[in-house]
Amino acid sequence: MSTRPELSEWLSDRMGLVVLTVVSVLLAALIVLPYLQYVLLGVILAYILMPAQRQLEKHVRSMTAALVLVVVAILTILLPMMYVLAVALGQALDIAMAVQDGSLNVENVEQQIELEIGYAIDLQETYDTYQEPIATGLQEVATGALEFVGGVPSILIGLTVTVFVLFALLRDGDRLVSWVRYVLPVEDHVQRELLNELDQLMWASVVGNVVVAMIQAVLLGIGLMVLDVPSVVLLTVAAFVAALLxxxxxxxVWMPISIYLLVVGETVPAAILVGYGLLVSASDTYLRPALIGRTSAFNSAIVVVGIFGGLVVFGAVGLFIGPVVLGGAKITLDLFAREWAIAEGNPPVGPLPAADPAAETATETGITGESAPGEPAVDDSNGADGPEPAPEDDSAEDGEPGSSDGPTP
Structure with missing residues (x-):
């Protein structure tokens, strides 16, 4: 049981220190906010690479392992990601310019549609009707591209921040988690359970969901390349985003392309793409449960709202961190409601809200495993099992800011 004094009494006796702390935190937040999305990207990469860091630390020093993994992340993740996004942006601009300057032969498309379905469609009239919103959309694409090019120096600075955050978290991640647990005025058993639930949520959103989307997007991109569909990179990026939902x-992605191929007379490629696309889509049924499992705070509504809201708030990294933020809020509210009920003498009946024994991640590998129904989850990193461990004095164990016994960040 924690030996910390009552928080309200402690704060009232040290008001000067409280004001100084609040001002310091606000100033620090103002410094971090301009590059928040890059800091979060570093956190995500550190979470993904932490199992490899632990394995390397068995053979080399912590700093050496962190340097090796930073170089690997730059060469295999950051640089390829920037290259693919640049190519996709270029293809999007080519399509936008082709539509805007009229280089697309609309008449040939109209004739082909009439031959295929026996019904004349005036695409030019449709274009003229919606010319203003189409022009507005194309202008926004072009403006976004110019802003992207103009913001390259800022992007490079942001990626430098990401690299240093990644290195620091890989080398000192355990100490950072222990420090957070030390300064956070929350009971130790609640901290352990919260970190365990957040670990499951991070695995489901950042690792499992993204890996599934990446596999499906690459498979579809290979199929589109074999069928000689133009703008393959742009369509693959679009498939990756769609697969996250x-x-x-x-x-x-593949259904509109199949319809287009059918309309322009490419019947065989259209049929092949339909069959191949169905196989790629069906792989979701097997890949997602195998990698993600189930977690009580990770449902379709949280994913969709988290992705689109995360894009607005955090930028591109919000695709991954948005669902984690919403799911983490749900977990925290569940824990708060449970602890409040226990404090009022009304312990919850049945399974505790934040506990979900169906989704567990191994400390070393991060691979999900299945627990038996009704069997409490086990937190191997702290030696406490179940969502409500027996009272114990953890102040000596968790009160040291330099302790390295904290869970994986």
Missing amino acids: PLIGVFA
């Missing part, structure tokens, strides 16, 4: 997936 539940109930939508890569179907939103």
Whole structure:
């Protein structure tokens, strides 16, 4: 049981220190906010690479392992990601310019549609009707591209921040988690349970969901390349984003392309793409449960709202961190409601809200495993099992800011 004094009494006796702390935190937040998305990207990469860091630390020093993994992340993640996004942006601009300057032969498309379906469609009239919103959309694409090019120096600075955050977290991640647990005025058993639940949520959103989307997007991109579909990189990026969304997936990309191929007379490629696309979409049924499992705070509504809201608030990294923020809020509210009920003498009946024994991640590998129904989850990193461990004095164990016994960040 924690030996910390009552928080309200402690704060009232040290008001000067409280004001100084609040001002310091606000100033620090003002410094971090301009590059928040790059800091979060570093956190995500550190979470992904931490199992490899632990394995390397068995053979080399912590700093050496962190340097090796930073170089690997730059060469295999950051640089390829920037290259793919640049190519996709270039293809999007080419399509936008082709539509805007009229280089697309609309008449040939109209004739082909009439031959295929026996019904004349005036695409030019449709374009003229919606010319203003189309022009506005194309202008926004062009403006975004110019802003991207003009913001390259800022992006490079941001990626430098990401690299240093990644290195620091890989080398000192355990100490950082222990420090956070030390300064956070929350009971130790609640901290352990919260970190365990957040670990499951991070695995489901950042690792499992992204890996599934990446696999499906690459498979679809290979199929589009074999069928000689133009703008393959742009369509692959679009498939990756679509695959992140539940109930939508890569179907939103390959189906319109199949219809287009059918309309322009490419019947065989259209049929092949339909069959191949169905296989890629069906892989979601097997890949997602295998990698993600189930977690009580990770459902379709949280994913969709988290992705689109995260894009607005955090930028591109919000695709991954948005669902974690929403799911983490749900977990925290569940824990708060449970602890409040216990404090009022009304312990909850049945399974505790934040506990979900169906989704567990191994400390070393991060691979999900299945627990038996009704069997409490086990937190191997702290030696406490179940969402409500027996009272114990953890102040000596968790009160040291330099302790390295904290859970994986």
